[in-house]
Amino acid sequence: MHIVITGAAGFLGQRLVDRLVSARELAGQTLSRLTLIDQVEPNRPVSGGITVHSQALDISQPGALDEVLAERPDVIYHLAAIVSSAAEEDLDLGMRVNFDVTRALVEGCRRHGLSGTRLVMASSVAAYGGNLPEILDDMTALHPQNSYGAQKAMSELLINDYSRRGLVDGLVLRLPTIVIRPGRPNAAASSFASSILREPLNGEDAVCPVDTSLNLFVMSPATVVDALVHGANVSGDVLGPFRAFMLPGITVSVAEMIETLREVGGESALAHVRYEPDGKIEAIVGSWPSSFTNLRANKLGFRSERDFRDIVKAFLDERA
Known part of the structure; x- marks a missing residue:
């Protein structure tokens, strides 16, 4: 089996x-x-008998993916994207990477006759x-309120x-x-949801830019990867004609997230969070x-965490 991953240097790709x-x-x-x-x-993994080809490539350039698609991959994971705040700030960049690349990708699949290739794209609650x-x-209608969405x-x-056309x-x-994303804060509007936990648990300061009454629908990185893997296993016959849906997550308020931070990190961790509305x-x-x-x-076998504390515990276990 041959698998292609765009955005493979990102934290989900890795x-x-x-x-x-x-x-x-x-x-x-x-x-x-x-x-x-x-x-x-992207970093090349220690792969044993798996042949790994890693390359830096601007896939927004015309024909950039032709050589890869000509090799007729069995599965394509399309993770490459410009994140929310960056796409809002630069409409042309967001359109080029978040939409034009997707169009070029499906058109490439069409030209190369890849009707049987499973294309898994990461979309967003946005x-x-x-x-x-x-x-x-x-089946709730989509009415995004920002360019990224x-x-x-x-x-x-x-x-x-x-897909309907085969x-x-x-x-x-x-x-x-x-949440909790590894690394440092990025240009995603939701980046604070990780940083208000990750940084204080590391003894560093973090900024909460939203009201703590705000509710978020969240999932851990490990469970997202589970979903991506499972997505390649789901038969097209059971997917039916509509190929997009929301993954299961859990609803949590920012206040509950911060209370969980206090429970696991104590008052010293809580003291690292300051509030600056944006x-x-x-x-x-x-x-x-x-x-x-x-x-x-749920019917297709995708899963979520049971509790937000499970997400924080997974982060702490991974960090240990």
Whole structure:
């Protein structure tokens, strides 16, 4: 089996690579080749008998993926993206990376006759927005309130249509807010949701830019990777004609997150959090829904954590 990953140098891409190399198979087939693509050359894993090709490539350039697609990969994970705040600040960049690349990718699959290739794209809770019901289901209309969400929603519809036409075997997984992300804060509007836990638990200061009453729909990095792997295993026959849905997560308020920080890190950790309201961040994150039924994802075998403390415990266990 040959698997291609765009955005392979990102934290989700790196974790997915590690998981695939460790398992050495996907969808019941032995993994023989990995092609890792990003703006910077992704790290090459210790892969045993798996052939790994890692390359720095600007996939927004015309024809950039033609050589890779000509090799007829079995699975493509499309993780490359410009994150929310950056896409809001630079419309052209967001459109080029978050939408134009997706269109080029499905058109490439069409040209190379990759109707049987499973294309798994990571979308986002940001695809929702506007005047929403209290609890959303899989068929709640998309009405994004920022450019990042709009670009993801357009890409979802494109993949759905190409799958309907039998040009690719697409699957779009809308990701909850991912916590606790490793590394340092980035340009994502939701970056604070990790930093208000990660930094204080490391004895460093962090800023909370939103009201603590704000609710978020969250999932841990490990569970997101589980979902990406599982997504390649789900048969197109059971997916049916609509190929996009929200992954199951848990609803938690920022206040509950900070209380969990106090429980696991004590008052000393709590003292590292300061509150500096940021209207731009709150406007973006506050437009995202925080409660879903997730009936379809649950039926297809996707899972979530049971409790927010499980997410924090997983972070602490990984750090130990």
